[in-house]
Amino acid sequence: MVQVRASMHGAVSIVNAIATGRGATLGISLGIETTVVAEPGKGIFFENRESSLSARLIRSVVETSVPKPDLERNRLRISVKTEIPSGYGLKSSSAISSAISLACAKIFKPGAADLEILRDGVHASIQSKVSITGAFDDACACYFGGFAVTDNTNIKIIRSEKAPADLSSVIFIPKSRRRGNVKKLRVLENIFAQAWDLASKSEYWNAMILNGLATSTLLGSDPRILTELIESGALGASVSGNGPAIAAVARNDKISNVKKVFSSLEGETLVSPINNKKAEVYEV
Numbered sequence: 001m002v003q004v005r006a007s008m009h010g011a012v013s014i015v016n017a018i019a020t021g022r023g024a025t026l027g028i029s030l031g032i033e034t035t036v037v038a039e040p041g042k043g044i045f046f047e048n049r050e051s052s053l054s055a056r057l058i059r060s061v062v063e064t065s066v067p068k069p070d071l072e073r074n075r076l077r078i079s080v081k082t083e084i085p086s087g088y089g090l091k092s093s094s095a096i097s098s099a100i101s102l103a104c105a106k107i108f109k110p111g112a113a114d115l116e117i118l119r120d121g122v123h124a125s126i127q128s129k130v131s132i133t134g135a136f137d138d139a140c141a142c143y144f145g146g147f148a149v150t151d152n153t154n155i156k157i158i159r160s161e162k163a164p165a166d167l168s169s170v171i172f173i174p175k176s177r178r179r180g181n182v183k184k185l186r187v188l189e190n191i192f193a194q195a196w197d198l199a200s201k202s203e204y205w206n207a208m209i210l211n212g213l214a215t216s217t218l219l220g221s222d223p224r225i226l227t228e229l230i231e232s233g234a235l236g237a238s239v240s241g242n243g244p245a246i247a248a249v250a251r252n253d254k255i256s257n258v259k260k261v262f263s264s265l266e267g268e269t270l271v272s273p274i275n276n277k278k279a280e281v282y283e284v
Contacts, residue, residue, distance in 0.1 A: 001038065002037070002038045003035065003037045003038075004036050004037075004038075004103045004106045004107055004282070004283050004284065005033060005034070005035045005103070005284050006033070006036075006100075006103040006106070007031060007032065007033040007099065007279065008031070008098060008102070008142050008143055008279035008280075009029055009030060009032070009142055009275040009277070009279075010027075010028050010030040010031075010032070010083075010091045010092060010272075011025040011026060011027050011028055011091040011095075011141035011148075012025065012026055012028055012089075012091075012169050012238075012240045012247035012249070013025055013089065013208075013211065013215075013239070013240045013247070014026055014147070014149075014195075014199050014204050014207050014211065014236070014238070015149075015192060015195045015196045015199050015207050015208070016192060016211055016215055016241065017133045017135070017136075017137050017150075018132055018182055018185045018242070019185045019186045019188065019189045020193050020196060021133055021151070021152050021153035022137075022149075022150065022151050022152060022153070022158075022193075022196045023135075023136075023138070023152055024137060024147065024148065024149040024195075024196060024199035024200075024207060025091070025137045025138050025140070025141035025147075026141055026146070026147050026148075026163060026249065027141040027144070027146055027147075027148075027276065028171075028273070028274060028275055029273045029275040030083045030084045030090065030270070030272045031082075031083050031084075032081070032083070032084055032092070032095040032099055033080070033081045033082075033099070034079065034081075034099040034100055034103055035078070035079045035103070036076060036077070036078050036100070036103040036107065037077040038074045038076055038107050039075050039077075040074070040075065041074065042072065042074070042075055043075050044059055044062050044076050044078065045075070045077045045078070046058070046077075046078055046079070047079035048079050048080060048081075054086070054096055056130070057097055057124065057125065057130045058078060058080070058097075058100055059128075060124040060125075060127050060128035061096075061097045061100040061101050061104070061120065061121055062076060062078070062100065062104060064101075064120045064121075064127070065100070065101045065105060065108075065109070065117070065120035065121075065124070066104050066108050067108060067109070070108045080096060080099075080100075082096070085245075087177060088173055088177070088241075089239065089241025089243050089244070090240055090241070090245055090247075091135070091138040091141070091241065093130045093131065093138075094131075094139040095142040097121035097124055097125050097139070098118060098121045098139045098143050098279065099279070100121070101117045101121040102143075102279055102281050105117045105120075105281075106283070114143065114144075115155075115157075117143075118136065118139050118143055118155075119155055121139055122135065122136050122139055122152075122155060125139075134152055135152070136150050136152040136155050137150040137152055138241070140157060140160065142279070143279045144160055144278050144279075145162070145163075145275045146160065146161055146162040146163050146274075146275075146276045147161050147162075147163055147202075147204060148160050149199045149200050158200055159199075159202070162276045163274045163276060164274075165276070166251055166252050167249055167251060167252070168249070168250065168252055168271050168272060168273045168274060169247050169248065169249050169271070169272050169274065170247070170248045170249075170250060170258045170259055170269060170271055171245055171246070171247045171248075171269070171270045171271075171272060172246045172247075172262040172265065172267055172268075173244075173245050173269075173270065174245070174246075174265065174267040175266040176266075177244060178220070178244060179219065179243050179244055180219030180220040180221075180242075181218075181219075182242045184218045184219070188214045188217075188218065191210065191214045192214060194210060195208075195210040195214070204236060205235040205249070207236075208235075208236030208237065208238045209226065209236055209237065209238070211239075212236075212237050212239060213226060215238060215239040215242075215243070216238075216246075219239055219243050219244075220243075221239050221243060221244065221246060225237075225261065225262075225265075226238065226246075229261050232254070232257040232258050232261050233251075233254030233257045233258055234248035234249060234258050235249050235250055236249050237249070246262075248261075249274070252273075255271055259271070
């Protein structure tokens with residue numbers, strides 16, 4: 001029997017990748033931990049009750065990242081513990097798929113490079129229809145921490161760098177989980193391309209604000225909230241992913257001002273420091 005534990009973190013959007021196939025993200029410290037136990041036998045078993053969506057995703061990741069002969073002779077038991085609220089645009093699916101891929105690689109492909117591990121998670125996300133673009137940008141920020149600017153279509157990292165340590169994200173999770181129609185994002189393809197160009201030059205906050213104004217308009221959030229967040233001291237603010245969560249990034253001394261903007265809205269506000277730490281994996 002082999003038991004392996006992998007841990008990594010969530011992320012928030014700088015530039016949504018759906019319109020152009022290119023995105024940018026920033027790691028936050030909300031964490032996820034997965035344990036994979038391999039023992040003689042056959043089959044994939046979930047220790048904790050996952051939603052059908054993540055069960056489908058996890059099965060797809062395992063089938064993608066474990067070589068077929070090993071799948072035939074190993075019974076795999078998988079458990080996931082997460083602090084990341086799922087279904088709000090905070091990259092929980094990317095964190096789950098990358099963590100499972102990392103744990104499986106530790107057991108069955110010990111020489112695998114970071115990019116191969118991420119690629120397996122991305123392919124599984126597309127296959128299981130959890131993501132349209134494979135969310136390579138999200139996976140990179142969850143896995144490496146810091147800022148990630150990527151070309152998702154070609155699975156290429158364009159820029160990866162640490163974020164200043166004195167930043168936190170203020171995340172508003174609305175009571176309503178309603179999401180807008182993400183296909184509409186393609187209407188403003190040129191705007192998202194401009195936001196991505198800014199991110200690729202490390203102009204992350206301008207990119208995030210431009211992305212926020214475009215996504216909130218199309219996905220049914222109120223763009224005025226973003227203006228208020230910037231006025232209250234946020235460096236950048238945007239709908240995260242396809243929403244409905246809204247994330248603002250600010251220096252730690254501005255956090256209480258930024259939180260006040262959300263105080264009159266129905267929902268929960270979380271503060272999560274920026275994460276610059278790379279994913280970890282070890283045998284238990």
